Amino acid sequence: MRKRAVIIGALTLFSAINPVFAAVPKKLNAFPEGDRLIYSRLVDAYRRNQFEHVIQQRQLLEKNYPSSIHLDNAYYLSGMMQFQNGRYGEAIRDFNTVTDRFPRSNKRPGALFAMAVTYDRLGLKPQAARVLESLIKEYPGSQESQRAWMQMKLLKQASSK
Numbered sequence: 001m002r003k004r005a006v007i008i009g010a011l012t013l014f015s016a017i018n019p020v021f022a023a024v025p026k027k028l029n030a031f032p033e034g035d036r037l038i039y040s041r042l043v044d045a046y047r048r049n050q051f052e053h054v055i056q057q058r059q060l061l062e063k064n065y066p067s068s069i070h071l072d073n074a075y076y077l078s079g080m081m082q083f084q085n086g087r088y089g090e091a092i093r094d095f096n097t098v099t100d101r102f103p104r105s106n107k108r109p110g111a112l113f114a115m116a117v118t119y120d121r122l123g124l125k126p127q128a129a130r131v132l133e134s135l136i137k138e139y140p141g142s143q144e145s146q147r148a149w150m151q152m153k154l155l156k157q158a159s160s161k
Contacts, residue, residue: 035061039070046077054081072102076111083118091118109135109144116151129155 042057058078061068068074079094095118098111105111112135119128132148132155139145 035065035068035070038065039068039074042074042077046081049081049084051081051085054078072098072105072107075102076107076114079111079114083114083121088118088122091115109139109142112138113144113148113151116148120151120155125155125159 038057038061042054042061045053045057055078058074061071061074065071075094075097079091079098082088082091082094092115095111095115098105098107099115102108112131116128116131116135119125119131129152132152135148136145136152
């Protein structure tokens with residue numbers, strides 16, 4: 001009889017503890033590898049030129065991991081994908097997000113250059129020149145500033161014709 005009471009007591013105690021271990025965390029941020037998984041899917045979709053999937057993965061990353069270290073790269077790749085598909089307004093918005101929200105990002109100079117090229121593609125030469133000038137001023141000696149300097153020369157040649 002006593003053995004039975006001990007077993008029932010142990011089962012009761014185990015059933016009270018078990019849900020704690022089976023609980024699902026309320027926030028997805030409890031899984032830090034989740035943002036890397038989403039970002040790797042985004043990069044894979046970018047390499048395969050899957051436009052809609054890139055946008056979906058970027059939105060998913062921002063929604064579930066708003067402080068992810070991959071978010072600046074996700075916006076940059078999203079902007080590049082938008083640019084490649086002729087959606088220049090959305091591309092500028094994504095590049096602008098990189099430059100404004102992530103001022104210390106390693107993608108910021110690339111986003112500035114891509115934004116200038118996008119403005120040029122839209123025929124907005126003064127805006128393109130302004131962005132290129134700021135890029136040259138903020139990142140002197142960088143690869144993007146050298147590309148910006150060449151792009152400025154091309155803009156000046158095109159405007160003089």
